[in-house]
Amino acid sequence: MELNWSYNTDNIDWDELSMLYTIAPLGIKPVDYLKKVLKNSMFKCFVYSGTKLIGAGRVVADGVDCAYFCDIVVHPEFQGKGIGKSIVKQLLSFSKKHKKIILYANPGKEAFYEKLGFKPMVTAMAIFQDQDAAVKSGLVKDQ
Ligand SMILES: CC(C)(COP(=O)(O)OP(=O)(O)OC[C@H]1O[C@@H](n2cnc3c(N)ncnc32)[C@H](O)[C@@H]1OP(=O)(O)O)[C@@H](O)C(=O)NCCC(=O)NCCS
Numbered sequence: 235m236e237l238n239w240s241y242n243t244d245n246i247d248w249d250e251l252s253m254l255y256t257i258a259p260l261g262i263k264p265v266d267y268l269k270k271v272l273k274n275s276m277f278k279c280f281v282y283s284g285t286k287l288i289g290a291g292r293v294v295a296d297g298v299d300c301a302y303f304c305d306i307v308v309h310p311e312f313q314g315k316g317i318g319k320s321i322v323k324q325l326l327s328f329s330k331k332h333k334k335i336i337l338y339a340n341p342g343k344e345a346f347y348e349k350l351g352f353k354p355m356v357t358a359m360a361i362f363q364d365q366d367a368a369v370k371s372g373l374v375k376d377q
Pocket residue numbers: 258259260305306307308309312313314315316317318319320338339340342343344345346349
């Protein structure tokens with residue numbers, strides 16, 4: 235399968251990107267949200283099969299210390315073919331000068347990241363805008 239890669243948003247179809255997150259599924263991400271988060275992301279990666287957008291990911295980073303991976307996604311018809319792994323590897327390469335690369339996995343996706351070298355953090359904590367929903371979905375513990 236021939237894939238085409240892009241590392242900026244110059245030619246992105248924002249509606250297609252939003253739909254990719256919806257069907258993956260990785261939540262509802264409206265176009266205005268995507269424009270803002272990608273503008274503020276140091277690294278991004280988009281994968282195309284022909285002209286069809288089939289994968290994406292981004293990294294929020296400070297250039298020295300910390301890089302945060304988020305919104306890694308592959309179109310359902312293309313999952314299980316090594317594309318997600320390639321996206322993460324590309325973003326790891328972009329982020330390699332950072333002292334730490336962090337992320338949180340959707341529950342059930344931990345093994346995908348473990349195979350790419352990520353280890354569970356012992357003291358990681360988070361404040362979500364909707365803490366109750368984060369507890370219900372298994373992202374944080376209610377202590
Ligand atoms: C998670 C996701 C990005 C993985 O992408 P993918 O292209 O399907 O995964 P790959 O084919 O590159 O898999 C790479 C390796 O991880 C493994 N893997 C993939 N998904 C896995 C899962 N859910 N649990 C355990 N292992 C998994 C594969 O078996 C493969 O192992 P191998 O290298 O030993 O053969 C993709 O399934 C997806 O977009 N899911 C919906 C959105 C989502 O949940 N994103 C992650 C947010 S944290």
